[in-house]
Amino acid sequence: EAGVTQSPTHLIKTRGQQATLRCSPISGHTSVYWYQQALGLGLQFLLWYDEGEERNRGNFPPRFSGRQFPNYSSELNVNALELEDSALYLCASSFLGKNTEAFFGQGTRLTVV
């Protein structure tokens, strides 16, 4: 069974541009979570989607946004890119519910130059 897949693996953008990152959850999982991990730091929660709805949002500016599609895949959009947005962006998926195991993808390495 395929795990959580993210694309692209690497992305290089110029400051001020927009970046779109994609995530395909494990089949049957309805919840998708997005995290930002700057180099050498822990994971910072960005967004949580379930059944197409945004369930929770981390402490990030509005230029970080996303959506979840009917097939439960998800997009993370980052507008007006800043140098500080350079990081590994991780997506995880799970069944909805407490204490259901979450599985992470390999991440998208975004570099803003």
Next chain:
Amino acid sequence: LAKTTQPISMDSYEGQEVNITCSHNNIATNDYITWYQQFPSQGPRFIIQGYKTKVTNEVASLFIPADRKSSTLSLPRVSLSDTAVYYCLVGDYYTNAGKSTFGDGTTLTVKP
């Protein structure tokens, strides 16, 4: 929100048992304790989860005292491949659904 505190780093040698302790003084009644392992440039991987007492699986054990204000991840007979960052997470969802961050984790370095 349950805040967790872990040592920043630990060193060990191959074949030793490693114990990593996490403090979570304000853990809530419904909160579970989950540990993840992360290798460089990869997503975290679930290791083990528990609520109280002791939990054991094929890769680790988790010890939780009665007051649940701390927990200890025990890795038996570590190898070089266990070198990674280990995160302790407290909440009522495996990912905590954003209710708290993963924190900085504990960087475990296993030496030959």
